[in-house]
Amino acid sequence: xxGEISTQYKKYKNLxxxxxxTDFKLRYQNSFLGYIWALLQPLLLFMILNFVFSSLFASxxxxxxxxxxxxxxxxxxxxxxxxxxxxxxxxVSKSQLVTKIYVPRWTxxxxxxxxxxxxxxxxxxxxxxxxxxYRFLPSFQSMVVFIFFVFMxxxxxxxxxxxxxxxxxxxxxxxMIWEVITRALMYLCPILYPLSLLPExxxxxxxxxxxAFIIHFNKEALINNHFADLWQYAIFTIIIIIIFxxxxxxxxxxxxxxxxxx
Amino acid sequence: xxxxxxxxNPEIAIKxxxxxxxxxxxxxxxxxxxxxxxxxxxxxxxxNFNALDNVSFEIKKGEFVGILGxxxxxxxxxxxxxxxxxxxxxxxxxxxxEISPFLELxxxxxxxxxxRDNIYLNATILGLSPREIEDSFGxxxxxxxxxxxxxxxxxxxxxxxxxxxAFSVSIHANRDILLMDEVLAVGDAQFxxxxxxxxxxxxxxxxxxxxxxxxxxTIRKHCDKVILxxxxxxxxxxxxxxxxxxxxxxxxxxxQRKEYYLKLQREKIQEERSQIExxxxxxxxxxxxxxxxxxxxxxxxxxMLKVKEEAIKKKDEKPLTGPALVSGIAKINKVVFLDADxxxxxxxxxxxxxxxxxxxxxxKVNSSLSFGFGIYRKDGVYLAGIHxxxxxxxxxxxVSDEYVQVTLxxxxxxxxxxxxxxxxxxxxxxxxxxxxxxxxxxxxxxxxNQEGFVKLDYSWDSN
Numbered sequence: 098x099x100g101e102i103s104t105q106y107k108k109y110k111n112l113x114x115x116x117x118x119t120d121f122k123l124r125y126q127n128s129f130l131g132y133i134w135a136l137l138q139p140l141l142l143f144m145i146l147n148f149v150f151s152s153l154f155a156s157x158x159x160x161x162x163x164x165x166x167x168x169x170x171x172x173x174x175x176x177x178x179x180x181x182x183x184x185x186x187x188x189v190s191k192s193q194l195v196t197k198i199y200v201p202r203w204t205x206x207x208x209x210x211x212x213x214x215x216x217x218x219x220x221x222x223x224x225x226x227x228x229x230x231y232r233f234l235p236s237f238q239s240m241v242v243f244i245f246f247v248f249m250x251x252x253x254x255x256x257x258x259x260x261x262x263x264x265x266x267x268x269x270x271x272x273m274i275w276e277v278i279t280r281a282l283m284y285l286c287p288i289l290y291p292l293s294l295l296p297e298x299x300x301x302x303x304x305x306x307x308x309a310f311i312i313h314f315n316k317e318a319l320i321n322n323h324f325a326d327l328w329q330y331a332i333f334t335i336i337i338i339i340i341f342x343x344x345x346x347x348x349x350x351x352x353x354x355x356x357x358x359x
Numbered sequence: 360x361x362x363x364x365x366x367x368n369p370e371i372a373i374k375x376x377x378x379x380x381x382x383x384x385x386x387x388x389x390x391x392x393x394x395x396x397x398x399x400x401x402x403x404x405x406x407n408f409n410a411l412d413n414v415s416f417e418i419k420k421g422e423f424v425g426i427l428g429x430x431x432x433x434x435x436x437x438x439x440x441x442x443x444x445x446x447x448x449x450x451x452x453x454x455x456x457e458i459s460p461f462l463e464l465x466x467x468x469x470x471x472x473x474x475r476d477n478i479y480l481n482a483t484i485l486g487l488s489p490r491e492i493e494d495s496f497g498x499x500x501x502x503x504x505x506x507x508x509x510x511x512x513x514x515x516x517x518x519x520x521x522x523x524x525a526f527s528v529s530i531h532a533n534r535d536i537l538l539m540d541e542v543l544a545v546g547d548a549q550f551x552x553x554x555x556x557x558x559x560x561x562x563x564x565x566x567x568x569x570x571x572x573x574x575x576x577t578i579r580k581h582c583d584k585v586i587l588x589x590x591x592x593x594x595x596x597x598x599x600x601x602x603x604x605x606x607x608x609x610x611x612x613x614x615q616r617k618e619y620y621l622k623l624q625r626e627k628i629q630e631e632r633s634q635i636e637x638x639x640x641x642x643x644x645x646x647x648x649x650x651x652x653x654x655x656x657x658x659x660x661x662x663m664l665k666v667k668e669e670a671i672k673k674k675d676e677k678p679l680t681g682p683a684l685v686s687g688i689a690k691i692n693k694v695v696f697l698d699a700d701x702x703x704x705x706x707x708x709x710x711x712x713x714x715x716x717x718x719x720x721x722x723k724v725n726s727s728l729s730f731g732f733g734i735y736r737k738d739g740v741y742l743a744g745i746h747x748x749x750x751x752x753x754x755x756x757x758v759s760d761e762y763v764q765v766t767l768x769x770x771x772x773x774x775x776x777x778x779x780x781x782x783x784x785x786x787x788x789x790x791x792x793x794x795x796x797x798x799x800x801x802x803x804x805x806x807x808n809q810e811g812f813v814k815l816d817y818s819w820d821s822n
Contacts, residue, residue, distance in 0.1 A: 108486075111483055111488060111489055112483050112484060112486075115479065115480055115483040115484075116467075116480075116484075119467075119469065119472065119476070119480050122472070122476070123469060123471055123472070126471045126472075127471065191467075193463075193466055193467065194466065194467060194484065195444070196439075196444060197444070197461060197462050197463045197466050198442070198444070198460050198461040198462065198463075198466050198484060198485075199442050199443040199444050199460035199461075200460070200484065353446050354446075356439065356444045356445055357382060357445060
């Protein structure tokens with residue numbers, strides 16, 4: 098099953114890339130500011146959240162570099178929200194590619210998440226800008242951890258998208274449900290607030306959520322140069338891998354009838 | 360799976376065996392979680408819709424195959440199975456060569472993108488590598504006749520331009536087997552022609568084209584072979600002409616079809632009957648001809664005898680009405696009827712050429728003779744007459760000749776029996792040198808379309 102996908106990947110990587118680039122282009126095609134919106138949108142959201150919550154959490158200086166923590170966490174979260182939502186809808190929104198031609202369906206799903214990845218990567222410039230503004234240089238290890246987190250997050254996103262995209266074809270409610278869940282996740286993950294704000298005994302459960310784990314330990318690493326234990330990384334990695342494998346298995350079992358029920 | 364993989368005959372492009380595909384159509388479509396939840400507890404009711412039912416066929420390389428059928432006959436489903444868009448329930452599809460995986464032109468075309476971007480996008484979707492696209496980009500633009508508009512957004516193109524661009528990309532996705540679903544329905548006549556010309560050239564390059572269309576004209580014109588689908592199964596595979604007729608039949612309602620079948624049967628019976636009748640007629644005619652010949656000869660002999668008797672009688676009685684006779688100068692020996700081949704006979708077809716040859720002998724040398732022929736109906740009505748004295752340039756007939764012959768061209772008489780009176784005279788008539796009622800001929804015809812005894816040359820017109 099994985100072997101088949103890897104041989105298909107060689108054949109279809111151009112297609113994935115082309116679809117992603119096209120999505121990216123189209124998104125800002127007719128807007129006056131164009132690609133700048135990719136940077137401006139999260140920035141504006143950040144400014145509002147920062148304005149409200151920095152006075153709440155950081156007015157007494159209890160949290161160092163709250164703005165830096167918020168912008169990185171927010172970018173990661175937006176990446177997650179956008180890519181999963183795009184992945185979920187991918188087969189339906191590109192139904193022509195499903196019903197009028199044969200391309201492996203996973204290419205369509207993956208391509209739709211690449212678009213969000215591109216936006217996220219371009220937003221790294223904004224994050225870097227903020228760090229420069231605050232004259233803050235994260236440690237080398239923390240940057241490695243950051244890259245590791247982004248990679249694992251993307252693996253998880255692909256696994257999730259593979260799982261739900263064929264399902265969404267049959268159950269259109271999923272998009273509504275997922276919208277609610279993402280909104281809930283925004284508050285269930287320590288984006289706006291530090292994890293320490295929550296009772297200690299909840300931490301282990303909250304950190305079982307890979308997204309919360311990424312956001313929390315990314316902040317810790319970048320700002321405080323503090324890292325999770327190895328076993329914690331191990332559990333986190335296993336959860337991501339399980340999500341990915343589940344995604345592939347589910348995809349394989351569901352994808353057969355996709356064209357028929359779209 | 361690998362057990363099934365026999366080596367295909369290299370002549371065969373596609374082999375489909377017992378292909379079945381069914382859709383489970385729930386009576387109420389569940390497309391919400393609530394629906395599914397409610398449905399968990401209620402009785403499930405599905406309808407199994409067999410879109411394809413044991414479909415088998417073979418397509419040879421280089422064939423131009425049409426798939427014909429009504430809406431819902433399964434033709435699009437079949438094409439989608441071939442393209443692997445749908446996965447079949449059972450059966451086997453073997454494909455020899457690379458199949459174009461697309462069923463429509465311009466898949467993925469986005470109106471917001473420029474023509475150039477759309478070429479890259481569409482070509483990539485069709486499976487071309489970036490290098491292949493780069494190499495054929497110029498050709499694609501040229502073939503599409505887009506020219507300077509290539510960097511404009513496709514939404515500003517006319518639909519014709521869009522169609523040409525899409526088609527142009529698709530033909531550069533060089534595949535061995537081409538699937539097309541109703542593509543020809545779009546675009547103007549010129550573009551359709553371009554498409555079809557292109558398909559023709561595919562055929563010349565031994566590529567296979569499979570075309571789904573409703574257009575019988577296209578099918579008749581281009582397809583070597585047509586597969587007619589009806590309610591998910593192959594109704595017929597054959598030449599365009601035959602399949603088109605079947606398709607036409609399927610188009611009709613039940614009662615119309617009944618009528619059509621009855622009509623066909625009636626025609627068939629009629630044909631058989633007329634064949635039998637013709638045979639019988641021919642036999643009867645052959646018999647009748649033989650009989651008639653015998654009869655006619657007997658009749659003629661009797662007639663001759665009668666004439667002779669009468670002549671003798673006339674000689675004796677000096678008839679009042681008969682022409683004044685000056686005997687001893689010329690004498691009629693014999694009169695015969697000849698057909699176009701100068702064969703002696705008494706039965707002729709209506710409208711044929713009849714020659715009358717009059718054998719005579721003359722005692723008076725160096726005297727000119729004139730001849731008269733009169734045609735009479737059986738009951739003695741004088742129908743027509745000719746006399747050489749009445750002609751402006753009558754043939755010079757010398758006494759030393761053995762006979763004189765006159766040919767009646769396309770004799771304008773209807774079927775029936777006629778008899779002839781002939782006479783010989785000199786520079787003027789009367790007096791006559793000899794006079795004879797000289798035998799009968801009959802005209803026959805298979806057609807009974809005219810009555811009376813004059814054959815009319817006519818035509819019907821209506822307005």
